[in-house]
Amino acid sequence: MHSVCAMKSIAFVIDLPKRHDHPLTYFPRQTSLICNVCGLLRKLYPTYVCVTCNFVAHNDCMYFPSIIKISRHRHRIAYKSSLRSGEWLCGVCRQNIEIHYGAYSCDKCCDYVVHSICALGKDVCDREDFEGVPEEDDIALGVESFYVISEGVILHFLHDHHLYLKVSILYDENKFCQACVLPIFQGTIYSCINCDFILHETCAKFGRKLQHALHPHPLTLRHVNPYEYVGFTCDACDRYCGGFIYGCHLKECDFDLDIRCASISEPVDYQGHKHPLYLALNPEEKPGSSKYRVISET
Template identity: 65%
Template structure:
């Protein structure tokens, strides 16, 4: 034995493991044995064997919980020693599952199965054993986000005034939804009877509590003003100034904006023919096929090698531009048009680092995303952003008559401006570099 191994306390016999009916004995040459619980060969984990039957288990696998709740599925899942004969794929990593080894199954769904090690990942399982605990589906039975006062009039739980249902027939780039902080386009919305508070109809229906794919604990809908810091979404990593979902457990420090809160599997990205999944290990940081930058959180295709980061995946596929009567669509990885300049900033697209654009196929109108929506899509005019150790930055609405020069990049500000007492910037990126 290695000296360090000899100093460790090792149980040579485990009398009543959870995963097996007989006592298990420590087996020192574990490198050649596949665990019957997780189906893996992990040479760095102490391995135990049953001397009465052909059973092998890692020391951590023998204590695997029997019933758990994970972030990737609506129902509880329970451990089983084997699966019936058919092709199975894991509901987390989407890889095949060997039916001769242990796995977690959903007893309410016929086709949902998860690898043991995938189910017990810290970003998937909350660490709570639910065997013997009554099942209460409090997420789906949660109280609705608003009270109906009368026909077409509601009271949202995060606003003190009544909201009236309206139909928008005109586009105003400065009229923003207070939940997702995106412009109001044609369609239904709820408008406050006493102030300028507005919600898209679909945003008004955002539930008070949700279970998100990226986090094991339920998340609570709150206003960003409840945070005493700049809120960065843990899915797209953008600053947000609207409504957000936060984990009530302070130690988690996890939250997402309302747009990222709506993502689900399979995810249908309009720029790709196959459905996408959150199937890659969180430690993997691949390159996004759309923006060509390293992903922090991403969807990937099971049928091909396509990968898109959540930041790109949650961009609106269609958008309005005030000087074009048609809808603009998101374009990436292709030639835009013969005219290769941005309609707003009048810069050549080849001179900019971005690979993403909005364009009108009828008029060949082309715009940078930052010129149409700003670099910081989800910040709100009037919002004050904090820069650690420096001046606070105030966000001003997009001006139609003037384009002040950014003190950092020296280009005219196309959208919202970020100001301090002494400086004007076109984005938080410029603000962090200037102040």
């Protein structure tokens, strides 16, 4: 043992009926065992085994939350120690899931499953356990950003005056949409008659809240005036910009997306590539590249 490890006290037997039916015994030689919960082989992690069932789990994997909310799916997903036989693709990394290892699955959609470690990734989940918490709390999404005053007239919650639907025919280089900060070309816009506030019709339709694949919590819409030079840096594209922003500043979060990045959802149909595109888990870590990930035993 490392001297540091020798000084740490490690329970020899642990009993967590929620994760496994039998008490588990500490297994001192760890380098060759794949954990049944996370499906990974990790060196130097305290590992426990059940000899009766040939079950292996890392110490910290046994405390994985049971029911979680992830950014990539609209329902909560629940931990399962194994999956029904069949071909399963992870909803996050799109790689195969080996059925004998733990995974999270959706009880509402019969085919949505995620590797345990993909489900618990930093951008995907904050690891809060929703076991026993009623699900209605999640549905504050889908609230519209404007009230319809009359046909073609709206009141947007981020502007004090009424906005009128118009068709823009001329390109004016001084006119920008206040949401996406892109120029106004031909097309339908909402414009204010009291001031120069303009929105593309499509930009006016962004809801007050958004669940985005890049953040575990719902994001809230706000307006940063680009003319006051108090812009912000988008956490997805790293551009400094203004306009409408979806952000999360709950708990320890400090996360902001500009409207352009916020409007991207998976999968992306990019005309330069023949297959649909999905978000990478971590830009530095390519999906499925982990040396020890069990993708398939065959």
